[in-house]
Amino acid sequence: MIPVFDGHNDFLQRVVASGPQVWTQGDGTGHLDLPRARAGGLVGGFFAIWIPAPHGPNDAAAVALMENPPFAMPLPDQIPYAEALPHAFAQASALKALERTGTLDIVTTARGLRDTVAAGRIAAIMHMEGAEAIPDMDALHLWHAAGLRSLGPVWSRPTAYGHGVPFAFPSSPDTGDGLTPAGKALVRECNALRIMLDLSHLNETGFNDLAALSDAPLVASHSCVHAISESSRNLTDRQLRMIADSRGLVGLNFASSFLREDGRRLPLEGFDTMLRHLDHLLGILGEDGVALGSDFDGALMPRDLPDAAALPALLDAMAAHGYGGTLIRKIASENWIGLLERTWGE
Secondary structure: OOOEEEEEEOOHHHHHHHOOHHHHOOOOOOOOOHHHHHHHOEEEEEEEEEOOOOOOOOOHHHHHHHOOOOEEOOOOOOOOHHHHHHHHHHHHHHHHHHHHOOOEEEOOOHHHHHHHHHOOOEEEEEEEEOOOOOOOHHHHHHHHHHOEEEEEOOOOOOOOOOOEOOOEEOOOOOOOOOOOHHHHHHHHHHHHHOOEEEOOOEOHHHHHHHHHHOOOOOEEEEEOEOOOOOOOOOEOHHHHHHHHHOOOEEEEOOOHHHHOOOOOOOOOOOOHHHHHHHHHHHHHHOOOOEEEOOOEOOOOOOOOOOOHHHHHHHHHHHHHHOOOHHHHHHHHHHHHHHHHHHHHOO
């Protein structure tokens, strides 16, 4: 079985709600747990700490709107630090609880990642999607000491550091202001600590600001191609070329609404559209710059890729499409590991 390393999941919210047994045993819901990870060849991934929004894209009213484009949902309000911190601590604690099961390691170096995979455990990277729980650089150092190695300055709402893109289709990602002065300081400090910076959810002006400041490879952990699906969340060819120029990487998001050409929040049928996105990404980023970023437990999955156990079906579709074994292994896991070596320096 070809190993898979995944660029993004939102599984930790389920652990907070149900306890670590939802990882070890599964509960028949969601997209991810240990049995399905093993069935799908998943060897590791980025486990996101994310602060729930009072109203979000999975609410019934939002789903109805997103099923029938065009739509343009306003950005949610910024979440205060005091409200964000307990959620972030609960999810970080949940990840630590998974580590205590002996089935998963929180990895902080590329060597540690490889050692964990070789030992047959899941390699988990602590990622934070939206920096609401980081009020200053001292707090960033504290989170780094706790294991944080990947950070997205925003989700789809503003923070003290920048502005996210709204859920909108059709829409350019050029939707607002860029990084704040605090956001620019955050980029510099993340570079100094070798914390990977994630461009997914950041608007185009913020993307430009981060690209101009960062000395690390540019990364979008779970994004799709704007030239195929005109969602505000997707990356333009200009953005993809900037990532390629930095020797960075894009993880293909499995969310149906970001893949579908019509932008509808309905399950994608078959693998042809996903392969079109992969072809486009490969044409700009090359064979070393494309990976996977599922968004498991955070988005509506394609009908033929309903959970982690179905990952081999996607790899089989790549092979049937003409991708060779070497390329499939790069996309499935090797490119993420190489990117982390370039970013973390270990």
